[in-house]
Amino acid sequence: EDQVTQSPEALRLQEGESSSLNCSYTVSGLRGLFWYRQDPGKGPEFLFTLYSAGEEKEKERLKATLTKKESFLHITAPKPEDSATYLCAVQNAGNNRKLIWGLGTSLAVNP
Amino acid sequence: DVKVTQSSRYLVKRTGEKVFLECVQDMDHENMFWYRQDPGLGLRLIYFSYDVKMKEKGDIPEGYSVSREKKERFSLILESASTNQTSMYLCASSLLGRDQFFGPGTRLTVL
Numbered sequence: 001e002d003q004v005t006q007s008p009e010a011l012r013l014q015e016g017e018s019s020s021l022n023c024s025y026t027v028s029g030l031r032g033l034f035w036y037r038q039d040p041g042k043g044p045e046f047l048f049t050l051y052s053a054g055e056e057k058e059k060e061r062l063k064a065t066l067t068k069k070e071s072f073l074h075i076t077a078p079k080p081e082d083s084a085t086y087l088c089a090v091q092n093a094g095n096n097r098k099l100i101w102g103l104g105t106s107l108a109v110n111p
Numbered sequence: 112d113v114k115v116t117q118s119s120r121y122l123v124k125r126t127g128e129k130v131f132l133e134c135v136q137d138m139d140h141e142n143m144f145w146y147r148q149d150p151g152l153g154l155r156l157i158y159f160s161y162d163v164k165m166k167e168k169g170d171i172p173e174g175y176s177v178s179r180e181k182k183e184r185f186s187l188i189l190e191s192a193s194t195n196q197t198s199m200y201l202c203a204s205s206l207l208g209r210d211q212f213f214g215p216g217t218r219l220t221v222l
Contacts, residue, residue, distance in 0.1 A: 032209050043115075043201050043213035044154075087154070091209060097142055097161060098169070099211065101154040 002027045006088050006102035013078055013109050021073040021086055021105045029093030033071050035064050036087040038104070044087055078109045114138070115214035117202055123220045130189040132217050134202030140212075142205045143185035145169075145177060147198040148216075154201070160185055192221045 003026045013019055025033065032051050036044035048057040050066040057064050061082065063074040073086055085106045089099040118133035136143065144159040146169075156169030158177040166177050174196060178186045185204075189196055197220050203211040 034210065036213075041199075041216070041218070043203075043216045046210055046212055049210055089154075097159060097167075097205075098156060103151070103153045 002090070002092055002100045004088055004090055004100050004102035006086075006105050008105060009103070010106045011108070013075075013107070015079055015109055015111050016077050018074070018076045018078070020075070021107070023071040023073070023088030023102055024069060025071070025088075025090045025100075027090050027092050027100070031091040031093040033066055034089045034091070034099065035062075035071070035073055036089070038085045038087055040085075047086075075107070078107075080109045080111050083107055083109045115202055115204055115212055117200075117214040117217050119217050120215060121218050121220075123222065124189075124192050125222050126193060128189075128192050128221075130192050130219065130221075132187040132189075132200055132202075132219070134185045134187070134204075134214055135183055136185075136204035136212075137183065138204065138206070138212075139182065140204040140206050141182070142207075142211075143179065144203040144205075144211060145175075145185065145187045146201045146203065147171070148201055149198050157187065192219075194221050197221045 005024045007022045035047040038044040048064040053068045061076045085104040087104045088102040115136045145157045146154045160166045160179040176188045200217045202214040205211045
């Protein structure tokens with residue numbers, strides 16, 4: 001069964017303290033892995049798509065990497081405005097529309 | 112930039128009422144999606160549409176129906192609202208069925 005597990009569930013960092021969020025997945029054939037950011041009471045905001053193992057993408061303080069079993073979202077020198085829930089989703093190669101979602105990691109960055 | 116709008120940010124309805132949630136996207140995307148999001152359960156797909164007048168059930172379609180008469184508009188209908196349908200409802204659209212772009216969400220409360 002296709003599955004996405006995100007860890008930790010919650011993470012609290014001090015401003016400037018770098019860390020990583022994990023997204024482990026089990027899927028019969030990966031078509032794509034997606035990272036989103038969600039602020040409280042708002043819709044998810046698209047961040048990255050990764051398609052194959054070894055691929056990396058960066059945006060400001062965020063860097064996403066992909067292996068055959070997991071993806072990491074590295075946050076370098078975070079600021080309080082990076083506080084949000086980060087969601088991971090995967091798409092099975094056999095189903096080109098539906099995404100399988102993780103439950104997210106809630107990140108709080110203290111000033 | 113892709114813009115997805117939803118008809119209401121907050122909605123309060125009574126049990127048994129018929130409820131319409133509307134979603135409009137401005138990027139000529141073929142695919143549109145309706146999700147609900149609940150604490151601890153994550154994002155769950157209700158219905159999606161891959162073309163005008165075409166629809167497919169997602170993971171939790173019971174109690175819901177959808178309508179897509181125009182490419183840019185996708186409506187979610189609760190035929191007879193119940194308290195267990197109190198939730199955050201999120202609409203998304205995508206061009207190729209991969210990168211999904213979300214609207215701001217509708218927080219529905221059924222009393």
